[in-house]
Amino acid sequence: MTAELKKVSWPNRxxxxxxxxxVILTVVVVAFIIWVWDVGLTLIFKALGFYR
Known part of the structure; x- marks a missing residue:
């Protein structure tokens, strides 16, 4: 196992x-997109009378 780890090309700082x-930016963007969809669908369903 140690020999295999020596073959790995580790990234520099x-x-x-x-x-x-x-990765952090991607997670934030995807979370924002999901939040926008959630809020949008909630508003649509409230307007259609599914939520009271």
């Missing part, structure tokens, strides 16, 4: 920071 920022 700059790459790691970039990858981490991309």
């Amino acid at each position: 700059k790459e790691l920071t970039t990858y981490t920022a991309v």
Whole structure:
């Protein structure tokens, strides 16, 4: 197992920071899109009388 870990190409600090920022930004964007859909559908269903 140690031999296999030595074969791994580990990212340097700059790459790691970039990858981490991309992941965090992606999670925030997807969460925002889901929130917008949730609020939008809730408003539509309230307007149609499904929620009282």
